[in-house]
Amino acid sequence: KAGVTQTPRYLIKTRGQQVTLSCSPISGHRSVSWYQQTPGQGLQFLFEYFSETQRNKGNFPGRFSGRQFSNSRSEMNVSTLELGDSALYLCASSSAGTSGGPSYEQYFGPGTRLTVT
């Protein structure tokens, strides 16, 4: 079974621009979560989507948004990029169902490394 895939793998953007990152979960997985990793803050939860609905949200400004499509693929968007948005963005999928809950193993993609200049 193919793993979680993320595109693009690397991205360089300028302050003020916006960016869209894509994540395809493991086949059959309907829950997709996004995390940001920076040297200063470590790994932090952004949001989780299930059945095209945002089910959980972390403590990030509204410039960070996401969506999920009917095939469970997910995108996240960052508008008005700031230097501090430079990070590794990781996507994870799990087999969590309608009732949700944390007791499902999460599997991570290779990440998208975003550099904002």
Added chain:
Amino acid sequence: GIQVEQSPPDLILQEGANSTLRCNFSDSVNNLQWFHQNPWGQLINLFYIPSGTKQNGRLSATTVATERYSLLYISSSQTTDSGVYFCAGASNFGNEKLTFGTGTRLTIIP
């Protein structure tokens, strides 16, 4: 939300040595995972272990849920074991949100 603490932050060992990494969490967890982050940034799943003991080759893990800690054991270390090891937990109140520790950076010297 839960707090996750990892120790030690750094560990330097000779090839062939054994190591123990620890993860303490502040509340009950329904999900506890150990990951190895490779040099390219990908988190590789090592164990899904909210309780009990599991083994996979030279690696094993034990979670004592009642005492809120988990241990990752690496035996006969190899240079390819180098990297950062993370534990992450999730409680019922956090749904799918995994809270990560700050990691243990393991360096294996040939």
